[in-house]
Amino acid sequence: MTPTRRTILSLLLALPASGMTSGIAAAQTAPQPIRVLVPELPVLGERGADGEARGLVVEQAQAILDRAGIRATIELLPVVRLYAELARERPSDGLKIYGMVGVPIREPYKAIVPLALTMGVPLVAVARQGVTLAKPDDLRAVGPVAVTATGTQALVPAIQQYGITVQTVPSTLNGLRMLAHGRVNAVMGISSVIDVVARENNLTDQLGDRVQVSTMEAWLSCDPATRDAPETAILRDAAEALYREGRLDAIARQHFQKAATGS
The missing domain is CATH 3.40.190.10 (Periplasmic binding protein-like II)
Structure with missing residues (x-):
């Protein structure tokens, strides 16, 4: 085999290995999602x-x-x-x-x-119809208040400040249904979320007084x-x-x- 043919063959054999190495390097340096x-x-x-x-x-x-x-x-x-x-x-x-x-x-x-x-984000307490909630201090005597598990995270200071009796619920909708059945006297959370969930589930007429209790x-x-x-x-x-x-x-x-x- 002549030197020229030997050189060409060596280059051809080297190409796949070189391409494979480049592919591995690219995979190793690709940004993580x-x-x-x-x-x-x-x-x-x-x-x-x-x-x-x-x-x-x-x-x-x-x-x-x-x-x-x-x-x-x-x-x-x-x-x-x-x-x-x-x-x-x-x-x-x-x-x-x-x-x-x-x-x-x-x-x-x-x-x-x-x-x-x-x-x-303002956090509010919304009482059921017939329950007076004119100021945050009224929460001391309002009875059980529904709060979601994650809402409790943000509301701990208010809960402690006003000595609120908390009923932990899995969702705002669950809390509003309990409100409608008189099992809690108020719900706490993000005002607009409470309003939207109530409106979408025909529970708006259950909502009464509301006061802002904190900001998240x-x-x-x-x-x-x-x-x-x-x-x-x-x-x-x-x-x-x-x-x-x-x-x-x-x-x-x-x-x-x-x-x-x-x-």
């Missing part, structure tokens, strides 16, 4: 008729991703599962998970890392392993900038107004 978790609740995060996620927090999350120039999958999850996913330990080089959660964060979810404030802060957060990821700093900066500019508040106002009018 990013998930952004949003609470599946009326107004905040719902699935439209087309199956797509929509709602106040979905729009806020997308605005943050757009500003950051980061692509991610926005997923709706039941609130308890969302908190559990964010608090779960995972490898630092694995899937990066962010979420929009209410603070303060309490056990068993203390591992969640808050990154940037996205909005403040919502924060862009991440799981512990993602705290120091490069994307985390970028997303934090994007969220902080949008909050300063009033963009996140504008999104919230728009959705809360729609919820209030039923549009």
